[in-house]
Amino acid sequence: MPVQVDDIIKLLCHVSDHQKMKATIKHSARGALVAAAGAFLGGLVGGPPGIAVGGAVGGAMGAWMTSGQFKPIPQIIMELPPVQQQRLCDDIYTIVRTLDWTDATQLIMLVMGNDSLKQKVVAALINYMTKELQAEIQYGD
Structure with a gap:
């Protein structure tokens, strides 16, 4: 039977x-970009002290933006590109192939x-989410 x-x-x-x-995909690059933009803008406005203040504010905003963005895993699965969906299905197929x-x-039902x-x-799904997508998994409401 084909997959x-x-x-x-x-x-x-x-x-x-x-x-x-639920899972959250870590967007560390986005957080770093916000922190860098804050430092840059702070430097433009306030010189060297502005860089420190802008970096601190940008870093705090970046951390806030990237934390706690949990989405239901079914939504994440449906939003995966076809290549990643296929890779995930191949992993699961090894379990259900019989x-x-x-x-x-x-x-x-089976x-x-x-x-x-x-x-x-479930273990294979969690493994895929954490290894391939660097996701953090959460259970419950």
């Missing part, structure tokens, strides 16, 4: 929604009905 990306994506969305999983399913609904299999799928 059915849509079925596996639906499975991952269902499992992560069921677990109430199952015989005809559509996403059946695949979801995985959700087997705690061991469900845990393996």
